[in-house]
Amino acid sequence: MAETQRKETILSGMQPSGALHIGNFEGALANWVRLQNDYWMFCCIVDWHALTGSWRDTRAIKDQIFLMAVDWLAAGLDPEKCAIFIQSDVKEHAELHLLFSMLITVPTLTRLPTYQEKKDSLDSYGFLGYPVLQAADICLYAANKVPVGKDQEKHIWLAADLAKRFNATYKKTLVEPEALFTEVPVMPGNDNRKMSKSYDNHIPIEYTDKQTEKRVKSYFTDPKKLRQGDPGNPDTCPVFLLHKVYSDNPEAEVAPDCRSGALGCVDCKLKLSARLNERLRPIRDRRAELVKRPDDVWDILQVGAGRARTRAESVMDKVRSAMKINYRKKKK
Ligand code: ADP
Numbered sequence: 610m611a612e613t614q615r616k617e618t619i620l621s622g623m624q625p626s627g628a629l630h631i632g633n634f635e636g637a638l639a640n641w642v643r644l645q646n647d648y649w650m651f652c653c654i655v656d657w658h659a660l661t662g663s664w665r666d667t668r669a670i671k672d673q674i675f676l677m678a679v680d681w682l683a684a685g686l687d688p689e690k691c692a693i694f695i696q697s698d699v700k701e702h703a704e705l706h707l708l709f710s711m712l713i714t715v716p717t718l719t720r721l722p723t724y725q726e727k728k729d730s731l732d733s734y735g736f737l738g739y740p741v742l743q744a745a746d747i748c749l750y751a752a753n754k755v756p757v758g759k760d761q762e763k764h765i766w767l768a769a770d771l772a773k774r775f776n777a778t779y780k781k782t783l784v785e786p787e788a789l790f791t792e793v794p795v796m797p798g799n800d801n802r803k804m805s806k807s808y809d810n811h812i813p814i815e816y817t818d819k820q821t822e823k824r825v826k827s828y829f830t831d832p833k834k835l836r837q838g839d840p841g842n843p844d845t846c847p848v849f850l851l852h853k854v855y856s857d858n859p860e861a862e863v864a865p866d867c868r869s870g871a872l873g874c875v876d877c878k879l880k881l882s883a884r885l886n887e888r889l890r891p892i893r894d895r896r897a898e899l900v901k902r903p904d905d906v907w908d909i910l911q912v913g914a915g916r917a918r919t920r921a922e923s924v925m926d927k928v929r930s931a932m933k934i935n936y937r938k939k940k941k
Contacts, residue, residue, distance in 0.1 A: 617648050618752045619648040619649070619752060619754050619755065621641050622746055623637065623653075623654065624656075625654050625676075626673060626806070627673060628814065629677065630814065631796055631812045631885070632795075635793060637756070640791050641686060645686060645691045646690065649691075651750045652691050653695075654678065654693075655746065656696050657696050657703070661735050664733075674910075675906060678693060678906050678910055682909070683814070683896035684892055685892075688909045691913075692917045694914040694917045695910055698914035698917075699917050701922065702745055705748060705925065705928065709748075710741050713774075721740060721763060721764075721767075722763065723740070740764045741771070743768065744764075744767055744772075748768060748924070749920075749924055749925070750917070750921065751783070752786050754789040755787070757788050757790070758790075772784065775928075775931075780931040794854055796854070799828045799847075801828075812825070812885070814892060814893065818886045822879070822886070825848070825878045826879075828847055830847075830848055830878075834874060837875075840867075840868055840869060842867075842868070848881055849877075852884075855884040856884050863880070
């Protein structure tokens, strides 16, 4: 579809820092897959952002980019509907990052909670400037909306502020982006914290049925339900939370039997892993197919980068012109 037929643009990004899990899927990807029908979408594998954590040892990054592309495609992102690409394939991200870095003060960045949380372990200039690069990622595509969780709200605000500041200093050029909040479930890991690969409490999409079952069996449940027959409390149980996402009618089919004690935790977990495996099967099948065709996946990323570059180059032409730093006439 021609770009002009789309009303609004969305930029979504994810760091290629390991295999995707069902938290990433339910919390982000499934939403992107829905959004690709209504917006012009740019889905960016933000490899330069991943370097803030893994700059010393970069050996894994290429595989992680590939597997992220595979997971995205398997989950239903359609390269016909959205540009799927690698950040570092579009060098304009770095250029706009540099220009934006002039428009923001260091204390504005050091005050951000995300910086405060990790500054003891990550104190590089690159990590400090991370939200500025993120602002560049967004503004480079004239994105109106960015689908994010509440934890990213300040970063989107910062991107909008930078666009506003740029427009006020030079000339109205950049779109001021907004966060697009969608109700998404926060998926619990097996230790009842938020599912995250950094806690190793996650269920990767690439798991086999057996591995999934094993992980589900390792979940914390209601600590007061010790023996089969003990009554349980589904309202505080992470396994029930997952039932709410994956089972058809958990309030009727799981909760009453948990409360009465008729349903033991082992059976409840088996029920869940069966549902989960059923739901993930088509994604896993597509994944297995795509892994066999690496050249096709890299081609999709290249085509996506081409599309992204077209948009980015046109925005950067306007940016340079607004700043009067386009010194030469463009060769036709
Ligand atoms: P991780 O914590 O595993 O490294 P990321 O921080 O890379 O995951 O998250 C990538 C995307 O997936 C983000 O949009 C984030 O909001 C979403 N996400 C991550 N974990 C969860 C979760 N447990 N529940 C819902 N969404 C999640």
